[in-house]
Amino acid sequence: MNWHEIETDVLVIGGGVAGCMAAIPALENNLDVTILEKGKILDHCGSVGCGVDHYLTIMDSGPEWDTPEFLIKHVPELTDGIVDLEVTSKLIHQMPRVLKKIESFGVNFKDPRYNDYYRLRSFGLPGTYHINFDGTEFKKHIGQQVRKLKGKVLTRTMGVELLKKDNRIYGAVAFNFRSGEWYAIKAKSVVMAAGEVNRLSKNASGMPFDSWHCPYNTGDSHRMAYDAGAILTNMEFIETTLTPKGFSAQGLNALVSEGAHFINKQGERFMFKYDEKGENARRAVIADAVINEYLLGNGPIYADCRHLPENILDHMEATLQIDRYTMPAFYEQKNLNFREEPVEISISELSIRRSGVYFRGSGLAVDTNGHSSVENLFAAGDCASVSGGIAGAAVLGHIAGEGVSAHLQTHTQKHLPDFNLDEINSIKEQNQSHLTASGMDWRSFEDQTREVVSNYIGVRRSSKSLELAMQTLSSLAKEEPNMKANDLHGLMRVNEAKSIRLSAEIMANAAMGRTESRTGSSHFREDYPISNDEWKKFILVTKHDESTKLEYLDSDKPLSTAFKRGN
Amino acid sequence: MSSKKTHNPIQINAEVCVKCNLCDWICPGDLIYKKEDDRKTLPVIKYPDECWYCGLCQSICPVDAIEIIFPEEMINCKTDVRTLLGKPVD
Numbered sequence: 001m002n003w004h005e006i007e008t009d010v011l012v013i014g015g016g017v018a019g020c021m022a023a024i025p026a027l028e029n030n031l032d033v034t035i036l037e038k039g040k041i042l043d044h045c046g047s048v049g050c051g052v053d054h055y056l057t058i059m060d061s062g063p064e065w066d067t068p069e070f071l072i073k074h075v076p077e078l079t080d081g082i083v084d085l086e087v088t089s090k091l092i093h094q095m096p097r098v099l100k101k102i103e104s105f106g107v108n109f110k111d112p113r114y115n116d117y118y119r120l121r122s123f124g125l126p127g128t129y130h131i132n133f134d135g136t137e138f139k140k141h142i143g144q145q146v147r148k149l150k151g152k153v154l155t156r157t158m159g160v161e162l163l164k165k166d167n168r169i170y171g172a173v174a175f176n177f178r179s180g181e182w183y184a185i186k187a188k189s190v191v192m193a194a195g196e197v198n199r200l201s202k203n204a205s206g207m208p209f210d211s212w213h214c215p216y217n218t219g220d221s222h223r224m225a226y227d228a229g230a231i232l233t234n235m236e237f238i239e240t241t242l243t244p245k246g247f248s249a250q251g252l253n254a255l256v257s258e259g260a261h262f263i264n265k266q267g268e269r270f271m272f273k274y275d276e277k278g279e280n281a282r283r284a285v286i287a288d289a290v291i292n293e294y295l296l297g298n299g300p301i302y303a304d305c306r307h308l309p310e311n312i313l314d315h316m317e318a319t320l321q322i323d324r325y326t327m328p329a330f331y332e333q334k335n336l337n338f339r340e341e342p343v344e345i346s347i348s349e350l351s352i353r354r355s356g357v358y359f360r361g362s363g364l365a366v367d368t369n370g371h372s373s374v375e376n377l378f379a380a381g382d383c384a385s386v387s388g389g390i391a392g393a394a395v396l397g398h399i400a401g402e403g404v405s406a407h408l409q410t411h412t413q414k415h416l417p418d419f420n421l422d423e424i425n426s427i428k429e430q431n432q433s434h435l436t437a438s439g440m441d442w443r444s445f446e447d448q449t450r451e452v453v454s455n456y457i458g459v460r461r462s463s464k465s466l467e468l469a470m471q472t473l474s475s476l477a478k479e480e481p482n483m484k485a486n487d488l489h490g491l492m493r494v495n496e497a498k499s500i501r502l503s504a505e506i507m508a509n510a511a512m513g514r515t516e517s518r519t520g521s522s523h524f525r526e527d528y529p530i531s532n533d534e535w536k537k538f539i540l541v542t543k544h545d546e547s548t549k550l551e552y553l554d555s556d557k558p559l560s561t562a563f564k565r566g567n
Numbered sequence: 568m569s570s571k572k573t574h575n576p577i578q579i580n581a582e583v584c585v586k587c588n589l590c591d592w593i594c595p596g597d598l599i600y601k602k603e604d605d606r607k608t609l610p611v612i613k614y615p616d617e618c619w620y621c622g623l624c625q626s627i628c629p630v631d632a633i634e635i636i637f638p639e640e641m642i643n644c645k646t647d648v649r650t651l652l653g654k655p656v657d
Binding site for chain 1: 597617
C-alpha cells in the first residue's frame, strides 16, 4: 500500500497553543503523541506564532474580583445566557494553575517597567483580568516544551478526514503538501485543535488572506468533526472586530484597554449610546456600535488616541508590533501618526469563533474533559464550544490533554480497527482527482462563498436572505468534486475551501433556526430583531444523512447532556 | 501559481540575503519556497496573494533582507464599509 502508516496514542490536529497545550499533559502521562501541523516550525505556528500582547486570567491576587467565583458569576451576562457554565467554570478554575505552568516553560508575563504583572480591563470583563505583556516568544516556549517531552510533529501536513468505526474515532487521513506523501494514522484518541473559521467573508481591502486572525485557520476541525457525526454548537454566531481600515490586524485590546476613544464623522464619542461601559464594552458590543453608526450614515468612524498622556502613547507605540509585527510598517507606509491623528477604522471580515464574547465558542460541543459527543474525539481552542482567546486555548487545551490521558487509562481498546483500504484509498483518490480536474479554481470557489456570507449571512440576516444563502451554497457544493488545484499547495487550499463553504452553510442553517436576535450583530435577524428569553438555548448541529439537523438544548444545561456516547 | 500582476508583499534584497531557508520554514502560509541545502538560490514568493502580512519572515531573517510592502488597497483603502454590511433581499 502506498501509504505511510502511523500508530499513536493521541493524534492532535493543529499545533497552535491549544494543540500543544493538549499534547503536553498527554506526553507527561507517557503517552505517544503525534501532532499534525500545516506550518513547518512548531515554535512559531498557529494564531499567535508571531506574538500576543494580552492574556486573560484569574490570579487569586487578593481582591474578590480576582477569584474564579467572581468571574464565573458574571459569565451568564458576558455571554447573554448562552454558555456551557459547567465547562466554563472548570476552565476558569484551572486558569491560575495553567498560568503558573506556562510560566514554568519560560514565558515572562511581567512588565519590565514595573517588574510586575501589568493588568488592564477590557471587553466588558468585570475586573482587570488581562495581563498585557510582551508575548513575542509565548508560542516558542510552548512549542519547545512539546519538543522537550518528545512529542512527534508531522509538519506541512494537513488532516483531511477522520476515521471512525462502531461510532468511535480511531484515526485520520492526512497528506504532506510539500512532498505529496499520504499518511494513514491510527490513534486511540484524536484532539481537534485547528482553530476557527476564517476567509469566510469580504473585508475592506478585498484581500481574503488579509484577516484579523490566522487566514490559514479555515474550519478544518469543524468539517472533519461534522462529517464524523460530532455535535457542533453556536455555529449561528459571527464574530468581527475593529481594525485600521485596510489592514485586518489584531490590536483592538491594546487600544481599548489603554483608553482610546472611537468617534464618528461628527467627532461624537458614540460608544456610551450603546453600552454604559463605553469603549470597555464587550467586543461584540463595540463592533455592533460601529456597524450601527456606519448604517446610520455616521461613518467614517475613527479610533482616537490624541487625548492620551505621553507615557501611555509611548507604551502603545513601543508595543505596537507585539500582536502584529508589521503594524508599525503599515502606519509608516500609510504615513499616519496615530498619536496625532485619528485612525479610520472598519469592521474586519467575519469569522466563526466565539461571537465577540468570552467563553461562548462556536464549534465542537465538549464536556468538562474536552471530550466531544463522539467517542475518542476531543477538542480545544477556537474550534470548541468554550473559547476564551489565547488563555482559553491554553487552558482548555490543557484540560483536553488531561482528559484524553484519563480516558485512555480507562477506555483503551485492545486493538484499534484495521484500516479500511477501500475507504482510505477512496479519500486519497478523491483528493488527487483535484490535481487533474478542470472545474472551478479554489479561489473563485472561495470568493463565491465569501460573497454569499457577506451579503446574506453576515451582520444582517432574515429568513429570505438565509434561504437564498443556503440555496446558493448548496449549488456551490455541487462544484466541489471538480474543483481545480494546480499543485499540492493548491490541494491544501481546495480542502480549506471545502471547510469554509461547509461552515458557511452550517452557519446559515443554524441562523435560520434561531428566530430571535442576540448579542448585537453577532446574530441580528431583521425579521426577528428582539432578544427573547425563551431563546436561551443552544442550537445543536449534526449531519443527518446528507443534510444538517438542528436540535435545541436549554442553555442552563451542560452541552454534554445531549451526548449519546454510551460510556 | 498566481498571476504576474499580483502584488508581492515580501521584498527580498538579493544582495543581502544569505539564502538560509529560515523564511521558507517560518512562513505560516507555505508561500515562500527556497531550495534546501543550496546557498546559491534565492527564496521565491510563490503565492504572494496568500500572505497574511504577519511579518514572521521579516522578523526571523538573520540579515534584515526582507521588507514587507503593503499594497495600495490596504494603505489607501477606498472601500465603503457599508458594502460589507449585507444586502437587502426582495
